[in-house]
């Protein structure tokens with residue numbers, strides 16, 4: 050192997066933040082490559098600062114490096130300044146661990162956690178010296194695999210990847226390794242690449258796009274058909290049954306330079322069943338699987354000692370829902386190492402005094418800001434999205450926050466939600482004003498930051514049929530809020546660029562034909578589209594038009610019940626009729642409870658995969674299943690047809706055998 | 707009690723920034739469980755004082771850090787090794803010593819630094835003549851940008867020594883002693899003053915100096931080499947000193 054470091058080093062004094070490219074993190078490995086070992090390059094197609102903390106990538110890095118027949122290194126998208134120099138000198142994409150050329154690896158595995166990185170995926174494949182279209186690849190080229198939440202609709206990138214992993218990667222990376230090892234041992238003869246891909250297509254959780262043929266009738270997609278009888282019609286997601294079996298990362302990487310989430314991260318559970326209807330992450334990661342509390346404690350305390358961090362984040366989609374969270378938090382706060390100055394952060398979807406209570410316990414020292422996500426401005430709207438927070442819940446929560454010394458709260462909202470009226474939008478301003486008024490009773494400098502994002506419907510959610518608001522409509526709604534809040538001095542309004550929401554909409558629910566537009570954007574210099582200084586909606590519009598694709602049809606059109614969706618052959622375990630019913634219930638303003646603590650309504654995941662929730666507490670936290678005081682009667686009746694006949698028991702206390 | 711630590715920054719870690727190194731040190735000190743004193747107040751920080759910032763990309767065998775400890779006591783012999791083990795490869799502790807009470811902060815005390823500077827694509831003869839010309843000159847005027855305005859500066863008073871060490875594979879290596887007061891002069895500014903076309907290669911700080919009436923001293927001399935330093939760094943340090 051040849052390290053590219055000697056060629057890279059002279060370039061680094063002339064680029065921004067050169068420490069992005071040196072590796073050397075605590076926890077990094079210096080792997081020994083060999084002919085009997087499958088070499089994986091795990092690539093995060095955005096900058097090092099964004100990509101390094103990615104837990105999924107770090108977990109696979111460790112699992113693969115523990116295998117005697119695999120090695121794994123990491124790579125991140127070089128920033129534009131370095132990319133220009135690399136291209137000028139013909140230096141390819143490289144790993145940060147040993148600075149080995151990407152093309153020397155057997156597998157290039159990309160983490161796709163946001164749609165706007167798709168053009169960077171193409172750019173990284175190209176920088177690796179690999180043809181961007183899978184069809185053009187030859188025996189000497191690595192296998193290009195993608196994983197992460199975006200692969201639940203892999204179609205927009207189907208032409209560029211050889212395979213996609215759907216769902217949890219912990220187990221399936223080993224199964225892929227075994228297949229690739231055989232391929233490598235066989236000498237990668239001509240034709241063998243095709244056989245390998247066909248073989249991979251039968252690994253559960255692996256989708257090989259080239260084994261499927263989309264069938265269209267004019268604009269409409271009518272089917273995505275397997276091209277061979279041994280290729281499954283539907284690819285089911287992978288789910289690890291018990292997070293306790295996977296105490297990873299064991300040696301979290303500690304970077305030398307500043308990154309986002311620069312702290313110890315310990316995943317306390319995976320999955321979420323609160324049932325927020327806009328939330329793809331919640332829908333595709335069911336059921337809830339808690340890590341045993343003792344394992345959480347060990348991972349936190351060992352991790353702090355090993356890394357020297359003084360901050361730990363207990364991660365999940367809503368960590369205040371973790372059974373016994375108060376006990377875990379108390380143990381960490383009181384632990385002796387780190388001079389007692391350890392701070393904890395945890396994301397929470399709950400909007401209630403309970404959350405504030407935990408927050409005051411963990412932010413004893415730094416009371417910077419507290420974030421709540423009511424997501425919508427009126428109760429009617431929150432019933433539609435199934436985020437069942439009443440105004441009094443929010444006011445109670447901010448009351449206790451301001452009264453305990455916080456001066457600033459952050460509130461997250463979405464606009465452009467199904468059936469939203471201007472009154473619903475303006476409800477955001479109303480809530481914000483009232484929140485600040487409550488704050489002023491405790492502190493005359495009390496303030497609130499309101500962040501508003503344009504809603505982008507996502508595959509595998511009840512809102513997947515909804516036609517997204519146009520950018521102009523989102524602009525108009527943001528304008529309403531700006532006018533309304535202009536004279537409100539305590540409220541600072543921030544909003545996400547509606548143009549970026551439009552591009553995200555194209556990539557989120559696109560089919561395979563959208564791939565050509567993504568390639569067009571990339572070929573015309575459209576990389577780093579997640580970065581406002583590089584984002585260019587004009588490029589996307591031009592790319593869609595150049596390929597005869599209608600933005601209106603892909604983004605703003607409501608889908609019908611009988612329509613074949615581009616991701617229908619990919620399964621998150623959710624019954625399509627469950628999602629449709631939930632969509633109808635949404636439009637009727639009916640809420641559903643969290644199935645973690647109430648009877649199952651058979652969304653399909655546990656029943657279909659014979660798995661179940663792993664939740665230590667038999668009862669919901671104080672305040673009810675939504676973490677608020679409401680009972681669903683105030684929000685409409687629980688629809689009887691959602692009460693599953695095949696109820697799934699919740700695992701209480703004991704671990705599943 | 708305060709400890710003064712001298713350490714090296716060599717190899718890939720030279721691309722970290724001054725801020726990066728500060729964070730790396732905070733984590734390393736927590737990992738070694740040294741009883742570091744913390745500031746009081748809303749967000750307690752460890753009481754660390756770093757010396758003059760080293761530019762991103764430069765190496766050094768003369769970096770310093772003062773650490774305030776919560777208690778007093780002898781400095782354990784193995785402390786340099788323990789600290790080096792908690793630091794990333796390339797950051798190595800060369801020496802640790804208690805600091806007498808009332809000692810000046812590094813920022814104030816240090817008056818000059820010695821550097822080696824590689825100049826790319828330059829032969830030794832031409833380097834000798836540039837050096838001779840600079841030493842003979844009454845002024846060395848450079849123009850630099852400050853808050854959007856061009857300001858001119860005479861570097862000659864800050865240039866305390868300059869010489870040619872010899873050829874390197876990519877060019878030639880110079881050594882220079884540059885004063886740090888009233889402001890620290892960068893090696894890149896020196897090269898620009900010698901000849902605006904010169905290209906800087908590897909730069910390494912070899913010494914920081916404190917000027918006293920009876921001569922100059924280092925904040926923490928390396929007299930105890932090689933016993934108290936990591937094997938890797940002691941080789942480098944010997945080569946340099």
Ligand code: SF4
Nearest residue numbers: 644649650651652655
């Ligand atoms: S199958 Fe039932 S218990 Fe499992 S996630 Fe779906 S609704 Fe909840």
